Amino acid sequence: MTKIIINSQVSAEGQSEDLKALAKLMNNxxxxxxxxxxxxxxxxxxxxxxxxxxEKIMLYETRMLEREQAAGKVAYAEGIEQGKIDSAKVILENQMENGRTLEQATEFVRNLKLISDKELEKVVAMYK
Structure with missing residues (x-):
């Protein structure tokens, strides 16, 4: 889906006649x-x-807004999860830079319970 956003409140000077007319139409x-x-x-x-x-249009617009808000919440949750994974990588690297073995560093991160064991295995696989 492609969204096109038109700010009909700003000057349409220099735009095509169709676009100027569309801005007028949008401003009633x-x-x-x-x-x-x-x-x-x-x-x-x-x-x-x-x-x-x-009423049908208002209901449709409400549902579209709800869908966008739900998608935003999912993206937010995915972003948080990715942030936790990235943090686990940094902690793992810092542990190894401070002289710990990969196994010791892995155990340290596991005990933080920052990410699932399955995700931790994926992270650790990058360092093997």
Whole structure:
């Protein structure tokens, strides 16, 4: 999915007539450019005047917002998990730089319970 964000509140100077008209349309200003904008304005008016359709749109927008928030929470949780893995790598390296063997360093990190044993095995495999 591709998102295109248009800030219709800033000046559209230097932009195409279509883009200028789109900015006006987004700001609820009348547009007289071509049949496409005439159609869009007519449909916007029909939708705004139909309470059932407006309710469906509001419900859809709410669901989309909820989906985006849920995806953000998943990405946040994944970021935290990756941060823990990265921290475990740094701790493991520091332990080895301070004279510990790989096995001793691994046991030290395991006792911190920062990451699962399975993840720790993956990290340790990088140093073998």
């Amino acid at each position: 200003e009348p547009v007289k450019l071509n049949k496409h904008f005439d159609y869009a304005q007519r449909r916007i008016k029909e939708i705004n005047e139909d309470p059932e359709t407006r």
